[in-house]
Amino acid sequence: MADHTLSSPERLSTLDRAVQRVLGQPIDRTDGPAKVSGDARYSFEIEADNALYGHILTAGIGAGRIDAIDADAARAAPGVVAVLVDDPRLPADAVNSFDKLKSWRLGHDIRFFGQAIGVVVAETQEAARAAARLVDIRYAPQQGRFTPDLSHPDEIEPEGLRPPVKTGDFDAIFAGATFRYDQSYSTPIHFPAAMEPQATLARWEDDELILHSSLQSTGGATKAVGRALDIDPQKVRVIAPFVGGGFGGKTSVGAEAIYAAIAAKHTGRPVKIVQTRRQVAALAHHRAPTRQRVRIATDADGHIRAFGHHAVIAQRDNRSFVEPVHIGTTHLYAGDARLMTVDLARADHPTSGAVRSPGEACGTLAVEVAMDEAAEALGLDPIEFRRRNEPKVSPANGKPFGTRKLIECYEEGARRFGWDQRSAKPASRREGDWWIGHGMAAAIRSNITVEARATVTLEADGSAHIETDMTDIGTGTYTILMQVVAEALGLSPDRVRVSIGDSSLPRSAGSGGSFGASSASSAAALACQEIAGKLAAKLDAEAKDLTLQDGHATARNRRVPLTELLGGEAISAKGHAKPGKHTDAHVSASYGAHFAEVAVNAFTGEVRVRRMTGIFDIGRVLNEKTARSQIVGGIVWGIGSVLHEDGVIDPHSGQFVNPDFGEYHIPTHADSPPIEVHFIEEVDNLANEAGAKGVGELGNSGAGAAVANAIYNACGIRVHDFPITLDKLLSALPEQD
Amino acid sequence: MKTFDYSRADSPEAAVQGGAVGNTRFIAGGTNLLDLMKLQIETPERIVDISRLDLNEVEEGEDGGLRIGAMVPNADLAANPLVTARYPVLSRALLAGASGQLRNKASTGGNFLQRTRCYYFYDTAVPCNKREPGSGCPAKDGFNRIHAILGTSDDCIASHPSDMAVAMRALDAVLVTLKPDGDRRRISIHDLYRLPGDTPQIETVLEAGELITHVELPPPPVGKQSYRKVRDRASYAFALVSVAAIVAVDDGRITNASLAFGGIGPMPWREDAVEKALIGQVPGDAAFNAAADILLADAKGFGSNDFKIPLARRTLIAVLRELTGDAA
Known part of the structure; x- marks a missing residue:
């Protein structure tokens, strides 16, 4: 097996030596035709003989107990x-591999509105849903904590994904600085809002459980399922070849999967359950609401001396995820004194968890607006302010960066966007009823490499097959793995078969944290490297002297068709990528710069984003088209987070008020402007074997702040409580002529 | 979804016979009713499918008006050349509503009868006087961003969601109906809707089994027309405030004004006094503000919808500026 722990970055990777020139090409997604023609079967569409349908019963109070169920x-x-x-294993909501069992085994305690409490199983979905209304539940309600006070957290600096950052004497340096900026912000609940709701078909084959389930990981999910059902995870198989979006909400295993498994065991028949759109809001996790305080202190020239980013987030009892609000801020700007912490307030809300760009999505919204405000107060152009505060090494821990082309992103973006046309003075450009403004912001997303395995087989016929339990949640996994293998083995992409989405395949990282593509690609490249070594041996050559191209191996002045070289025997190899000491020795992140032009209606305060430009540093680009699509989707998310998205909880009942796509507003096509995306590509061999950095969550980071800054530039109004809906602008709009 | 009996009517007469029986609903496009049935907010025992009735024509009346079949899809009505030429306010209102797919299915008759989008009406786990009379109204002291500021009652503050009906109200539309006893009647849109009072579950004057067969529009009024919809995103959201307006200016003074409002009332809102205040005035913010004062004299916010009061004023002024622009 080809193991690789990131310890020899100076060594040229397999992909650097490859010459097939398919990696990075904007190849159409191979799963596209099946998806648009309906041939791709999603979990709820899988046929099963004699299947029953379940409908989950949910609580109609937000806190209290169930007295009786008739x-x-x-x-x-x-x-x-x-x-x-009555089954004690029935979970209150999604299950995972890291929280305590008691966090979701709540019995008859009700800790949030919409909590799952049982399931009706019937011959049809309609019968199950209709009968669910006949279940009579008697409650003993209590006063719930539905509007947590984020000014008064219950837990100070609880353990989370990211430790607090505390360097230098922040208080003293802040207090003594020439220029001080201090502002509070708030961000609301965000839903993952995947198109495909959580859905599962469960069936048992003897004591083995087979779940066709809409999940972001397959192998990783078996552990959670095993825990939730008190069974051996080895007896669980999770299958998910197609997943209709995840956005973090399918990193946990949906409650319906556990209900379906229990119901299938109970009835002896396969059981299908899909969460209704309104159920998903409470049963899948959401992004926690935050209150944030950003403090920036500089010297007279605008050099940052102290940077503070403090957040309070909400989470329900016994759930351990802490929104890592300062994750992006940690390494973004200079300032020796740093104080970045997250506290937690407990609430009787549904679970909060990792939603696309955890930490960065809400954190950069505040911090990148703060940078804009501070730059203006200092009389500096926002790009110049950032340029002056671009650190050479991480300001948090002194470690070197991997590739970091952030300054280049600013410069290229400014040039393409026409930043020099911007008026620094707000409310100075008017077109008809609309104020026009321009804004920019930085993007940063931590890059993480996660342990991943893949098996690659070079078949005797010269085609290749890669197997890994990765998922493709609409991101392009099928296509990029095809390209990686084709590149590394010198094959035409159509000679590579990709098998993913099944926990019986070699264990990968799954999709999440923007680590899926780079981690799985690293494992694939390592497997290919081992195959290349064996091919070289067949030519009595060193691997470094072997060239694989167009189905031929060339070494020592011999060019041999692979089919001939293989001599009728396939070669199989296992790749195993995992983080090593370089992971800790460097700070690895993806970067970018967003530029936005908006129009604000002078009468109504309506905001329209007119165009956006983004320049990004994501290391090696595996597929220019799928990478671009990821970024564009992320930018649209940024637009949603700054203008629209707001999961509202009723202060009296604790219910989600707007748990559907009618009233939880995500951007429509009409809200999504022309978006121009470019990459500044530099392979980052410090990051991982593939030289690629995460892209899935990068576009979302900072995009909303660029829009918020453009709104200020358009009409002179700063809004610190997101989203910036028209009512927050209305009273402060400039007077009409 | 609760099980129900289904029948398809092959004539309006057959439809009303079926529609008069017990808990029956007509279904045309189903764009609202099916959603409500899935959530069991509507639980009819019988469905009479009227979607194939021969009510698909848009005809020109002898008086220069229009007679619109109740089954004409919203998309077709919006694109009808007679509508785009003479009633652009109606075309624009239709296109401001829903999405392309929904407009292809939604019918003219059904659009008038959309139920409110009140968040609490949609959640059967909580009280709602409109859904379960007497159970209470959590919207009043809950989240009420999309709710009404005019015409509300202690029992209900829901707003009417239609765009089309707002334009229809500005155009003085008349609904032609067929009743189970075979009688036809003509109902002015001004008489169609009821204020919630203490019976918010009763939204119109239509009787059980009474079927809208046509909508008649009088000849287009004199003046420029506009439909302005303000909402929380650029498309596919219900109006926070909308204004359907037809305004004529002659010799520097407003000579005709027809103004209807969406998003602010339990029905498409129109008030004669607002229009009277404008007629004879020189176009300008003074006159526009005076009209807004009258419109909003009794306006009442409930917290998260307070902003609708200034928003309605500002939107009205923007529309009046637009329509009187050359003359102002």
Whole structure:
């Protein structure tokens, strides 16, 4: 097996030596035709003989206890096979491999509105849903903590994904600085809002459980399922070849998967459950609401001396995820004194968790607006202010950066966007009823390499097959793995078959944290490297002297077709990528710069984003088209987070007020302007074997702040409580002529 | 979804016969009703499918008006050359509503009868006087961003979601109906809707089984027309405030004004006094503000919808400026 722990970055990787020239090409997604024609089958569409349908029962109060459940009428309803409410394993919401069992095994305690409490199983989906309304639940309600006070956290600096950053004497340096900026911000609840709701088909084959489930990881999910059901994870198989979006919400295993498994065991038949759109809001996790305080102190020339970023987030009892609000801020700007912490307030809300760009999405919204405000107060152009504060090494720990082309992103973006046309004075450009403004912001997303395995087989016919339990959640995994293998083995892409989305395949990182593509690609490249070594041996050559191109191996002045060289025997190799000491020795991140032009209606305060330009440093570009699509999607998310998205909880009942796409507003096409995206490519061999850095969550980082800054430039109004809806602008709009 | 009986009517007469029986609903496009049935907010025992009735024509009346079949899809009505030429306010209102797919399915008759989008109406786990009379109204002291500021009652503050009906109200539309007893009647849109009072579950004057067969528009009023919809995103959101306006200016003075409002009331809102205040005036912010004062004299916010009061004023002024621009 080809192991690789990032310890020899000076060594040229397999992909650097390759000459097939397919990696990075903007190849159409190979799964595209199946998806748009309906041939791709999603979890709920998988056929199963004799399947039953379940509908999850949910709580109609936000806090308290269930006194009694009378399900007699439901059990007697047409088509109903079972009503399950007593199995202690029935989870309150999604399950995972890291929280305590008691966090979701709540029994008859109700800790949030919409909590799962049972399941009706029937011959049809409609019968199950209709019968669910017949279940009579008697509650003993309590006053819940529905509007947590984020000014008064319950837990100070709880352990989370990112430790606090505390360097230098922040208080003293801040207090003594020439220029001080100090501002509070708030961000609301965000839903992952995947198009495909959580859905599962569960069936048992003897004591083995097979789940067709819409999840971001397959192998990783088996552990959570095993824990939730008190069974051996080795007896769980998770299959997910197609996933209709995840955005973090499918990193945990949906409650419906566990309900379906229990119901299938109980009835002896396969069971399908899909969460309704309104159920997803409470049963999948959301991005926590935050209150943030940003403090920036500089000298007279605008050099940052102290940078503070403090956040308070909300989480329900016993859930351990802490939104890592300062994750992007940690390494972004200079300033020897740093104080970056996250505190937590407990709330009787559904679970908060990792939603696309955890930390950066909400953190950069505040920090990149703060940078804009500070630059203006200092009389500096926002790009110049950032340039003056570009660190040479990490200001948090003194470690060197991997590739970091942030300054180049600013410069290229400014040139392409026409930043020099911007008026620094707000409310100075008017077109008809609209104020026009321009803004920019930096993007940063931590790059993480996660352990991943892949098996690559070079078949006797000269084609290749890669197997890994990765998922493709709409991101392009099928296509980029095809390209990596084709590049490394010198094959035409159509000679590479990709098998993913099944936990019985070699374990990968799954999709999440922007680590899926780079980690899986690293494992694939390592497997290919081992195959190349064996091919070289067949030519009595060193691997470094072997060239693989167009199905031929060339070494020592011999060019041999692979089919001939293989001599009828396939070569199989396992690749195993994992983080090593370089992971700790460097600070690795993806970077970018966003530029936005907006229009603000002078009468109504409506905001329209007119165009955006983004320049990004993501290391090696594996597929220019899928990478671009990831970035564009992320930018649209940024637009949603700054203008629209707001998951509202009723202060009295604790219910989500707007748990559907009618009233939880994500950007429509009409809200999404022309978006220009360019990459400044530099292979980052410090990052991982593939030289690629994460891209899936980068576009979302900073995009909203660029829009917020453009809104200020358009009409002179700063809004610190997101989203910037028109009511927050209305009263402060400049007077009409 | 609760099980129901389904029948397809092959004539309006057959439809109303079926529609008069017990808990029956007509279904045309189903763009609202099916959603409500899935959530069991509507639980009809019988569905009479009227979607194939021969009510698909848009005809020119002898008086220069229009007679629109109740089954004409919103998309078709919006694109009809007679509508775009003479009633652009209606075309624009239709296109401001929903999405392309929904407009292809939604019918003219059904659009008038959309139910409110009140968040609490949509959640059967919580009280709602409109859904379960007497159970209470959590919207009043809850989240009420999209709710009404005019015409509300202690029992209900829901707003009417239609765009089309707002334009229809500015155009003095008349609904032609067929009743189960075979009678036809003509109902002015000004008489169609009821204020919530203490019976918010009763939204119109239509009787059980009464079917809208046509909508008649009088000849287009004199003046320029506009439909301005303000919402929380650029498309596919219900109006926070909308204004359907037809305004004529002659010799420097406003000679005709027809103004209807969406998003601010439990029905498409129109008030004669607002228009009277404008007629005879020189176009300008003074006159526009005076009209807005009248419109909003009784406006009442409930917290998260307070902003609709200034927003309605500002939107009205923007529309009046637009329509009187050359003359102002």
